[in-house]
Amino acid sequence: MTKMFDAIIVGGGVIGSSIAYHMAARGMKVVLLERDRLAGQASNAAAGMLAAQAEINEAGPLFELALRSRALFPSLAAQLRELSGIDIGLERKGLLRIATTVAQMNELQHAIEFQRKAGQQASWLTGREVRKLERALAPDILGAMLVEEDGHVLAPELSLAFAKAAAALGADIREYAEVQSLVLEQGSVCGVRIRDTTLYGSRVVIASGTWSGPLMEQAGLSSPVFPVQGECFSVLTHAPLVQATIFGDDCYLVPKKGGRLIVGATMREHSYDRKVTLGGIGKLLEAAKLLVPDIVHAEWEKAWSGLRPQTADGLPFLGEHKELRGLYVAAGHYRNGILLSPITGQLAADWAEGKAAEADYLDAFRLDRQMDMKGAMNQDEFAH
Numbered sequence: 001m002t003k004m005f006d007a008i009i010v011g012g013g014v015i016g017s018s019i020a021y022h023m024a025a026r027g028m029k030v031v032l033l034e035r036d037r038l039a040g041q042a043s044n045a046a047a048g049m050l051a052a053q054a055e056i057n058e059a060g061p062l063f064e065l066a067l068r069s070r071a072l073f074p075s076l077a078a079q080l081r082e083l084s085g086i087d088i089g090l091e092r093k094g095l096l097r098i099a100t101t102v103a104q105m106n107e108l109q110h111a112i113e114f115q116r117k118a119g120q121q122a123s124w125l126t127g128r129e130v131r132k133l134e135r136a137l138a139p140d141i142l143g144a145m146l147v148e149e150d151g152h153v154l155a156p157e158l159s160l161a162f163a164k165a166a167a168a169l170g171a172d173i174r175e176y177a178e179v180q181s182l183v184l185e186q187g188s189v190c191g192v193r194i195r196d197t198t199l200y201g202s203r204v205v206i207a208s209g210t211w212s213g214p215l216m217e218q219a220g221l222s223s224p225v226f227p228v229q230g231e232c233f234s235v236l237t238h239a240p241l242v243q244a245t246i247f248g249d250d251c252y253l254v255p256k257k258g259g260r261l262i263v264g265a266t267m268r269e270h271s272y273d274r275k276v277t278l279g280g281i282g283k284l285l286e287a288a289k290l291l292v293p294d295i296v297h298a299e300w301e302k303a304w305s306g307l308r309p310q311t312a313d314g315l316p317f318l319g320e321h322k323e324l325r326g327l328y329v330a331a332g333h334y335r336n337g338i339l340l341s342p343i344t345g346q347l348a349a350d351w352a353e354g355k356a357a358e359a360d361y362l363d364a365f366r367l368d369r370q371m372d373m374k375g376a377m378n379q380d381e382f383a384h
């Protein structure tokens with residue numbers, strides 16, 4: 001088996017797979033290393049929302065990154081379908097961010113103001129207007145912010161499509177290949193070790209989601225990535241209950257093709273425990289019933305959980321190590337890794353080609369930024 005590569009990518013989630021795809025598309029010889037099965041962790045658990053505007057309501061680098069990434073999806077869906085044969089299930093039927101209290105209504109009015117100032121579409125619908133659009137919504141909903149551009153995809157399919165498309169372009173994809181250590185030499189990275197094998201490459205990208213910490217520490221980067229566990233469930237109905245994504249304060253409902261509805265998600269910091277609890281699912285169901293009462297008549301499909309990779313300041317790490325030439329990190333995408341995967345892949349391919357960062361806002365994601373570590377060090381688990 002070949003042992004020399006232009007780039008070695010560690011982690012076969014949506015981020016590593018997107019990087020492999022974008023690098024392979026630019027003619028690089030890459031290997032993607034996954035310690036288990038591809039897309040077996042957070043990227044398999046995600047609801048797949050591309051909620052650039054619904055999840056981010058303040059100006060800044062993350063908002064900029066999210067908008068740019070969301071815009072890449074339509075052409076990406078076509079490219080991935082052609083190369084991998086996989087339909088990533090891109091839906092662009094909008095998102096309704098629901099208000100059930102006056103305080104939420106005021107908050108959403110501010111959000112709409114912000115979105116419009118930022119040049120984005122967002123509009124307010126009264127309770128009556130929103131129910132005209134979505135008849136299954138509860139009668140006591142006061143109104144909603146409609147975001148027409150926030151769609152969604154099938155997260156596991158997206159992740160696998162990136163990997164399959166990368167393979168079609170010549171990338172070497174290896175499952176059950178756990179990277180134990182980096183190989184460092186005279187201020188550069190030159191490979192990785194997997195059990196008794198060494199793979200060589202002048203570029204190594206750590207894209208190992210929640211588990212990026214140990215490899216980052218080997219490179220002297222001490223800011224941790226930590227897990228925020230989230231549970232979801234899905235139900236089936238003959239006719240779809242809703243068309244748009246319904247986003248409330250305590251849950252969201254994402255309608256997929258075939259009458260499938262995903263309801264997510266709980267939040268539990270610093271927990272690597274992936275078990276699904278009745279308490280977690282029960283709370284989601286109670287919250288979902290308040291938004292769409294008829295969900296109680298839907299057929300149960302399944303429940304699952306995953307670990308969102310979070311950082312102390314809530315921003316991902318994206319960039320090259322300041323001292324170790326050729327070492328890059330793309331990790332910590334937290335609640336938005338599916339949304340941010342296309343732009344992350346593009347950026348990583350740019351780094352590998354030696355292209356300077358095209359915009360100042362990317363500086364916010366640098367690996368050596370100073371952070372308040374309090375959030376990261378708090379070991380208390382949130383109760384559901």
Ligand code: FAD
Binds near residue numbers: 044047
């Ligand atoms: P992962 O998918 O966790 O992949 C990392 C991979 O690295 C894993 O497969 C792991 O096995 C592998 N690995 C680790 N260490 C090594 C090693 N040493 N060697 C080899 N391989 C290694 N995002 C959105 O944009 N929209 C959503 O609607 C959304 N919903 C979500 C709902 C839930 C319940 C959860 C949990 C997350 C959600 N997210 C969403 C967030 C999104 O899932 C993550 O941000 C994203 O999947 C992170 O991708 P990743 O590739 O960095 O991590």
Ligand code: GLY
Binds near residue numbers: 047055230335336
């Ligand atoms: N972005 C949705 C979630 O992380 O639950």
